[in-house]
Amino acid sequence: MNPREFPELVAFLCSLAQGQPMSGTVSAIERFGVFVKLDDGPEHPNLPGVGFITIPELAWEHIDAVTDFVRVGQHITCEFLQYDTWNMEARLSLRAMRPDPLLAFADEVAVGHQLRGTVTKVIPFGVFVRVADGVEGLVHEQDLTSAPQVGDELTVVVIEIDRERRRLHLASGRG
Template sequence: MRGGPSENPELWAFLEALHYGEFLSGTITAIERFGVFVALDDGPDHPVFPGVGFISFAELSWRRFEAASDVVQVGQRVSCAFLQFDTWNLEARLSLKATQPDPVQVFADTVAVGQKLTGQVTKLIPVGVFVQVADGIEGLVPLRDLAWTTVETASDVVQVGDTITVVVTEIDRERRKVTLSRRPSSAADA
């Protein structure tokens, strides 16, 4: 699209005045296959898009979701954090998840390595299984830590929907990953 300040002076001035982390309110106007458009309360109309604000799928939620409509609906009021001025599309890149606490960080603050938890198996993959141990928290149990004996495939031991007891072996805050085991170490057993 690309239009300089002279073509859309009001829109350009509005976007240029925004600061990283600033909260903006608006209404979801469209859900597309590439993201979500937001009509901002204090912003001008966009000459092409159904809103000046745009939320990519990665910025919608901390939690895993299948479709954007699992997180937001057209017509819904939202408050988002401003990320950047997209000068190519003349839009405000926004984050909805930045307005919510990261469940992995909350989990890391409240759970210790070595702690036993009960969770539900959510997915089987070639290298192990994912287990939901808290709201919005899924940890990986590597195949080698799934049983006390050698396991060829996860389905030999567990199925999706099974409830199992696991031990937290690692919480990586930076990469937002939780690693679990069904084979507790002697320290965890003590």
């Protein structure tokens, strides 16, 4: 797209400030993200909305189905992240409007703490275990005492909490 052909859209996108809340209606759900028709601002000449949310920016937790979080026609409020100059759209984050559950978890739980959790995913090098709402940690295969399956309950021990990278490292516990 040639930005010179759409001066109103460019002016609108350039006027946005990072962190600014923006409201709109989900106009389309694609395998790569969600288009949002913003309440304020011009129409997009080619896309179903000026706003766009990538899959990772929808929620803090792992996403299996986008429709578990948003649906077409739903009115939402997001945070503006940046102006995508290639697609001439506003990149948005829905998850930024909610507190990060891992940070709240890290404030309450220390390394060495033993927890119960549910296996959510089995991968070649370990398993992911949900230990709180929106909080999953990885148990590496060398830290497993058995071969759990999805849905199994496990006792785990917190090995490391990496706030910056948003990672939780766990090991199988006793009991």
